[in-house]
Amino acid sequence: MTDFRNYKVPYELASEYSKSVAYFSMEFAIHQPLKIYSGGLGFLSGSHLRSAFELRQNLIGIGILWKYGYYDQGRNQDQTLKPEWYEKTYSFLEDTGIKFTVPVHDQPVWVKAWYLPPTTFKSAPLFLLSTDLPENDYLSQTITHRLYDADTAAKIAQSMILGLGGAKLIDELNFNPDVYHLNEAHGVSSVFYLMKKFGSKAEVQKRLVFTTHTPEEAGNEKHDYNLLNKMSFFYGHSISEVQKLTEMDGATFNHSLAALRFARKANGVSKLHGEVSRKMWGSYPNIPEIRSITNAQNWNYWADKKLFRFMEEADNLGFDDRKRYLKKRAFEIVADQTGKLLDPDVLTIVWARRFAAYKRPELITRNLRRFDALMRNADQPIQIIWAGKPYPMDYGAISVFNQLVHLSKNYKNVAVCVDYELTLSKRLKQASDVWLNNPRVPREASGTSGMTASMNGAVNFSTYDGWICEFARHGENCFIIPQVDYQNLSVQDQDEEDLEHLYDILENQIIPMYYDNKRKWRDMVQAGMHDVRFEFESNRMAKEYYKLMYSE
Structure with a gap:
């Protein structure tokens, strides 16, 4: 029986990969039956977890259990595209028994953690979070229903479940990773949880790395500070505190820039993308050098x-x-x-x-x-x-x-x-x-x-x-x-x-x-x-x- 209150990766680790890592991603394409991905970002993180398993690395994945997946692609009568959403149930996921709350709009939302064991699809361990629980009101249940919900507030809530919820889950597991790796900026709210945990930006920076996949500034998510604050995105930090921490004044919070400002290291996902990213973010002070690690597949x-x-x-x-x-x-x-x-x-x-x-x-x-x-x-x-x-x-x-x-x-x-x-x-x-x-x-x-x-x-x-x-x-x-x-x-x-x-x-x-x-x-x-x-x-x-x- 897996001990989820003192979790350790359940296979013998290779000595060169003993440093512990928690890898946050909005989507993972591990295998066809587990429909929690939309495209390239998921294919990439799925291959990363497969290789972490093959190399015996001390890495766990943190993601979300999307009740309706991304969507099922059906056809209308004339064969044109018909998006459809069906409930997904998975017999191969383990119930960790772990439940906790994350504040959304200053109200506690219950979050449950499910587990994909490494042996099921030959991947590093994967923990998936869900708000689809009877303890929650209907609106809160829907946060983890559809990957990349079109509604702005719902999408922000989803990123909070990944970021704040993921960071909190790691403490529930008593996993204590050496490194928190944000694969894209969806999970950047985690830094505000980690600020409370470690007490200072410098301590968070020691542990945080960030991978950007977006080659143009307009594609990086930005939201209004007041909206994020109203939704409890900053986990008790005031807007003025967040502006000071992220060095972002004005009305808009840029998720990727915040991730860069909190990361000790950052990377783009090809040599060319590394160059494009360095140019794109080059005028912003106090960000790490953006290296490049070219994406790959298993x-x-x-x-x-x-x-x-x-x-x-x-x-x-x-x-x-x-x-x-x-x-x-x-x-x-x-x-x-x-x-x-x-x-x-x-x-x-x-x-x-x-x-x-x-x-x-x-x-x-x-x-x-x-x-x-x-x-x-x-x-x-x-x-x-x-x-x-x-x-x-x-x-x-x-x-x-x-x-x-x-x-x-x-x-x-x-x-x-x-x-x-x-x-x-x-x-x-x-x-x-x-x-x-x-x-x-x-x-x-x-x-x-x-x-x-x-x-x-x-x-x-x-x-x-x-x-x-x-x-x-x-x-x-x-x-x-x-x-x-x-x-x-x-x-x-x-x-x-x-x-x-x-x-x-x-x-x-x-x-x-x-x-x-x-x-x-x-x-x-x-x-x-x-x-x-x-x-x-x-x-x-x-x-x-x-x-x-x-x-x-």
């Missing part, structure tokens, strides 16, 4: 092991046959969802990730004449699959998703899938010959979907952004859309130039190579698989966090 969880074995044995026939099998198997899911039966011998392009405007999901369709010619070319055919979850209240992104659904009705070789979660993500990477990634530079802090695509025998075709800048060798392990002068071009001009380059590379390099030079194509696929195997594998990342962020 090979054991994501990679197709047989594909790697055939590559290592230089068995080209086995390799090609395995990739064809993976495509064929994935296409059954696509056919089941959409009625489109795709061909495993045809070049398959996949665009699949969170639907957001800056990622430009529909970029390739913006020149409809060229798109139509491409999709109707019988000599060197291609097929395209889209998938991804827009934020359920982002009506612009939902509109783009729906446009693509309607467009797909005109073609046998275009499909749009729903329910883009861990399992479909892995299958679509196996289905993919070309993993298309065309965010507007430099908006993608890291982006990790291309890493796991490479782990499943796909070639990355990407704009020069995020992790790709560290990986890319155009024509050798991937295809790169050349950089445009994004600092001086309008958004429209940048999009047009990127689109022109995209078509040029697709028509003149990618399609001819796939059909006319199979050996060169296989070499590219395998070069990508080789290059991603260690450099962009989350064990490397988890080691770097200990070395660069926790240990020094």
Whole structure:
């Protein structure tokens, strides 16, 4: 029986990772059945916990048990997107028996802690907080219902449950970590709890590290001081005290800047994002140097092991046959969802990730004449699959998703899938010959979907952004859309130039190579698989966090 009142990580620790860490994240993508994630941030924290387990690190995860998850992605009658929310119940979570209160609007809200043991999905221990309790009024119960609730006050309350609640849970567990790691600024309210615990900002700073994932200032959450104060966000500290502690005057509290001011160390999530972040925050005094630790994904969880074995044995026939099998198997899911039966011998392009405007999901369709010619070319055919979850209240992104659904009705070789979660993500990477990634530079802090695509025998075709800048060798392990002068071009001009380059590379390099030079194509696929195997594998990342962020 686990002793939750004197909690210790329940496996033998590696001596170099004995320093104890509490890792706060709003979402964790550990495994398909545990639906408490929306996209890249969750995929990243899930891989981090898997690697912490593999390396025997003294790390626990602190998150929230979202009763309705992010949302379930269904379809309306015409196949367009229908966000749906269903109650989730999990037999594999353990009740810790721990309950405590967190003040929200000066009223005590009861919080219960659930536990995901390391052996269940081979991850570091994960504690999940819930307010969905009979002791709470209905409004308080709903705080942990939907990940990233659209209501401002609800979203603030959610971050308070993660931050204040998470810090309090750690004391209930008597875990006493050496390091509190905030993965994004959602949990920054924890610093106000820790101020009461440790007595001074200097003592909190000794223990706090912060990872930022947001490459532009406007994307960092800000709220009105009075609203936060009214909601008890500052845990008994007055607005004037908080302004002094965070060196932020005025009416607005910037969550990321507060995290930076309380952290002894901070990092961005790719080399380029580190540079962008240092420029972005460079004019603000009294913040730590922002280093970079490039995001990565867990090979054991994501990679197709047989594909790697055939590559290592230089068995080209086995390799090609395995990739064809993976495509064929994935296409059954696509056919089941959409009625489109795709061909495993045809070049398959996949665009699949969170639907957001800056990622430009529909970029390739913006020149409809060229798109139509491409999709109707019988000599060197291609097929395209889209998938991804827009934020359920982002009506612009939902509109783009729906446009693509309607467009797909005109073609046998275009499909749009729903329910883009861990399992479909892995299958679509196996289905993919070309993993298309065309965010507007430099908006993608890291982006990790291309890493796991490479782990499943796909070639990355990407704009020069995020992790790709560290990986890319155009024509050798991937295809790169050349950089445009994004600092001086309008958004429209940048999009047009990127689109022109995209078509040029697709028509003149990618399609001819796939059909006319199979050996060169296989070499590219395998070069990508080789290059991603260690450099962009989350064990490397988890080691770097200990070395660069926790240990020094």
